[in-house]
Amino acid sequence: MPRADFASLPDRARLWVFAADRPVADAAPILSAVDAHLAQWAAHGVPLVCARDWRDERFLAIAVDEAATGASGCSIDGLFRTIGRVQSQSGADFLSSGRVAWRDPHGSIHVTPRADFETLATAGTVTAATPVFGTMAETVGAWRSSFERPAGESWASMLL
Numbered sequence: 001m002p003r004a005d006f007a008s009l010p011d012r013a014r015l016w017v018f019a020a021d022r023p024v025a026d027a028a029p030i031l032s033a034v035d036a037h038l039a040q041w042a043a044h045g046v047p048l049v050c051a052r053d054w055r056d057e058r059f060l061a062i063a064v065d066e067a068a069t070g071a072s073g074c075s076i077d078g079l080f081r082t083i084g085r086v087q088s089q090s091g092a093d094f095l096s097s098g099r100v101a102w103r104d105p106h107g108s109i110h111v112t113p114r115a116d117f118e119t120l121a122t123a124g125t126v127t128a129a130t131p132v133f134g135t136m137a138e139t140v141g142a143w144r145s146s147f148e149r150p151a152g153e154s155w156a157s158m159l160l
Helices: 028-040 073-090 114-123 140-146 155-159
Strands: 014-019 050-055 059-064 099-103 109-113 131-133 148-150
Touching: 014 073, 014 140, 028 050, 028 059, 028 073, 059 140, 099 114, 099 155, 109 114, 114 155
Parallel strands: none
Antiparallel strands: 014 059, 050 059, 099 109, 099 131, 131 148
16 A cells, blocks of 8 residues: 555654745646656555645645655655656746745745845844744654744744
8 A cells, every 4th residue: 555645644754845936726737746656656666655745836745654664765866856857847846945935914825045034034024923834844743733833933933
């Protein structure tokens, strides 16, 4: 049973979060490509118990229940190659690092370089109360419980 329902994965399952730099209204092609990868995803020939979730037209979470089988370096590299192909087909950047994903007072989500987020903080546009997204979440439990929280209660507090 390699592919699982995301809701069935335990909180301890390992997680990778990919944040698109822009909204992706039609995620069907992206999710189809990711699903095809997950259906055959394996580490050293052993299928991985894995799943994906999609939120807010921006965030793709991929998880592996490592209690069943751990992901290997090669299998993780394969996942990132798939995300690279998906991003080139979609026009959205999922792989750049050094960005902060945050929600403005109107509910819109932005993905900005850290330096720009610091500038916004200096100007008072973003504050400790501004919701940010934990794109560095490492477990399904973190995705479920604290993926979106005030900047002042997250790693982004050091940028304020």
